[in-house]
Amino acid sequence: MRNSMSEEQDVRSLWRWIFGSAFLASMCCFPSVLLVGLGLMTISAGDALSDNLYFGPARWILYGLTIAILGFGIYRYFQAQGICTLDQAKRERNRIANTVILVFISTFTIYLVWNYIILELAGIAVGLPWEESAFWS
Numbered sequence: 001m002r003n004s005m006s007e008e009q010d011v012r013s014l015w016r017w018i019f020g021s022a023f024l025a026s027m028c029c030f031p032s033v034l035l036v037g038l039g040l041m042t043i044s045a046g047d048a049l050s051d052n053l054y055f056g057p058a059r060w061i062l063y064g065l066t067i068a069i070l071g072f073g074i075y076r077y078f079q080a081q082g083i084c085t086l087d088q089a090k091r092e093r094n095r096i097a098n099t100v101i102l103v104f105i106s107t108f109t110i111y112l113v114w115n116y117i118i119l120e121l122a123g124i125a126v127g128l129p130w131e132e133s134a135f136w137s
Contacts (some may be wrong), residue, residue, distance in 0.1 A: 005079075007081075010077055010080045012079045012120075013073075013076070013077065013080070014074070014103065015073075016073075017027060017070060017072075017074070017103075018070070018073070018103060018106050018107050018110065019072025020069065020073075021067075021069050021070040021073070021107050021111075021115070022071065022107050022108075022114055023063060024026075024065060024109040025062055025063055025066040025102040025107075025111045026111060026114050026115040026119060027053070027062050027116065027117070028029060028050065028052050028053035028054040028058060028059045028121060029054065029115060029119045029120075029123065030124065031049065031053070032046040032047065032049045032050035032053075033046070033050075033114045033119055033123045033126060033128065035049075035053060035117060036123075036126045036127065036128060037122070037126040043127045043128060043129070046126075046128055047128055047129055047130075050113075050114070050123075050128070068109075069105055070103065070104070072102075074100055074103055074104050075098070077099075078092075078096060078099075083096070090095060097130045101113070116135055120134050120135075
């Protein structure tokens with residue numbers, strides 16, 4: 001039987017993977033907001049950068065990396081939980097399926113809030129011309 005402190009650390013570790021993956025998926029917009037906000041990039045250059053990253057292949061590469069990193073985090077979580085063989089995974093398949101679904105829903109929700117609300121508002125606040133394309137417009 002595992003102690004509760006170790007299980008709590010495992011859950012915290014899984015949440016780090018979730019938040020890190022959601023942040024990675026939003027890297028098409030975050031650099032523009034950061035660089036324009038710090039005054040290291042002009043507004044037009046920041047808008048062009050975010051357009052190139054969001055509408056180009058970089059977004060799909062980031063999404064792929066996000067899924068791969070999230071999958072690795074889930075693997076590490078279950079490995080720390082003592083589920084290391086296929087037989088153990090078969091016995092715990094409902095728990096694994098529920099956890100994987102919850103992790104992906106959580107990551108997707110955090111990504112949507114972070115990318116399409118927080119970064120959108122921050123981008124508008126620093127002067128990026130995103131107000132017309134915001135989902136609430």
